[in-house]
Amino acid sequence: MLDNNQLLRFTTAGSVDDGKSTLIGRLLYDSKSIFEDQLEAIENTSRKKGHEGVDLALFTDGLRDEREQGITIDVAYRYFTTPKRKFIIADTPGHIQYTRNMVTGASTANAAIILVDARHGVIEQTKRHAFIASLLQIPHVIVCVNKMDLVDYSEEAYNNVINQFEKFSSKFLVKDIRFIPISALDGDNVVNRSKNMDWYLGAPLLHTLETLHISSDINKIDARFPVQTVLRPQNDTHRDYRGYAGRVSSGVFRPGDEVTILPSGFTSKIKSIDTFEGEIEEAYAPMSVSITLTDDIDISRGDMIVRSNNKAQVTQDIEVMLCWLHNNPAKPRAKYTIKHTSNEQKAMIKEVVYKYDINTLERKLDDKDLGMNDISKVKIRTTKPLMTDSYRENRITGSLILVDDATNETVAAGMIV
Known part of the structure; x- marks a missing residue:
């Protein structure tokens, strides 16, 4: 049924x-x-x-x-x-x-x-x-x-x-x-x-x-929680409350879990998981929750909470399958804003590894120009580390977009290899 x-x-x-x-x-x-x-x-x-x-x-x-x-x-x-x-x-x-x-x-x-x-x-x-x-x-x-x-x-x-x-x-x-x-x-x-x-x-x-059988595209194994904001209520009842709010990208979190904060690498345990309706015993994708920790750690927007025994890759150099979306071609070694989960960093396309010939699916190694609708494998360098998984393993932490700083227009969408 x-x-x-x-x-x-x-x-x-x-x-x-x-x-x-x-x-x-x-x-x-x-x-x-x-x-x-x-x-x-x-x-x-x-x-x-x-x-x-x-x-x-x-x-x-x-x-x-x-x-x-x-x-x-x-x-x-x-x-x-x-x-x-x-x-x-x-x-x-x-x-x-x-x-x-x-x-x-x-x-x-x-x-x-x-x-x-x-x-x-x-x-x-x-x-x-x-x-x-x-x-x-x-x-x-x-x-x-x-x-x-x-x-x-x-x-x-x-x-x-x-x-x-x-x-x-x-x-x-x-x-x-x-x-x-x-x-x-x-x-x-x-x-x-x-x-x-x-x-x-x-x-x-x-x-x-x-x-059609619908299989969930949510990764249920790798626990990933990109922090969107830090909650510090300014009232007497919750004066000491410090919660890290965001949406669970994948996996399951429970109070008592040992977690690592990326990119800093500090570790702690989950003290509680809170929602608007009250405290809950577990959080899973795509729930929006606030997580409190047993230790007072400096955490801000763009950081990621993961399980200590199952960490995301922390890197400034990523390989991406990129679809160029903009009318204007990519500028050589130009800087863009990269948006990945709740993280925003400056980034540069270091190299176009190859482009696909859409008719034959062959790789064109000698064509390095990126124009609208081109699909290519590129190497990107970011100013600060990103916490990533491959798109094949995790659609949320494996996808990103590039934004032109001058026009604020989205110029490309990418899948991390």
Whole structure:
């Protein structure tokens, strides 16, 4: 039995005009997850645009500017519920210049739906999005071969796409890759099984999403507690209280645990774990709590409390898989602000080790320039130590962003190797 409160986050990706927004509209429309006033507004807009029926893409293209251009230019989030599960959808743009948005939408996803136009097969942007899904270690990838109605529901066309994708994705980290032939416009194999493709024996998309096994991406072994602030209440009742507040990134903390404060290396024991409702006996991710210690230690924002027998790596030199998000290229040896958990430091890109050729997944060792949407392995040097784990082991302590000091814009997102 599935927990009907279980939440599945999934992202949609693929090349422009592959039908992502239409697919989500079909999911919402056929699963009856649209409020009457929303449906009425979409019907009115569809009539103004001259459409005979409901323009399903408008369910996610919520901004007027986006509607006027006829494209999705940002990550559009939608929420819906079926009797079996709750869903959060991140609809990401297909244009190559918005690959960075796909990174944003996929960063917290349990599954990725990658659309492929049955007429065109696997193209560069399909490969780019599939590769990012693999880098972000999304556990489930569902390849929807869309617009099957435009190839006469041909099983051969469907198998051609499968062969192309499997050849490309053989090096991926993703273990669960599924294929579904659909027509988002007509609803074939989206919510209901298609009568036009009786050769397909698998489940439609919605049933697949409802029955996917969701494994937690939270590391339950390595106890990590980045300190956000120090609590010193100015009242007579709690005058001697000194609590270290933050959110547990991973693992479990209990009173009496021996802990080490990083980067200083001082050790102590947990005296109590407090919440707004009162003291608790254990704290685990992603709970927000205040931890008090038996010893008076100088701790500030950006420090990390870990178990003494299981420490994070403390380093100023880190290797990162970096996706460059900004229009302007990276400046050689320029300084950026690196944000990692609650820690902010100045940092410099010391070296671009290699860049990926998105079409072949080969490493380009001679190309050291970082431009928008480039995915590369880099070496970063920080002014003060960071407490890190690899992204593969811990999504929270293994991820970071770079911010341009001059503009305060996020220029890159990275996964620690």
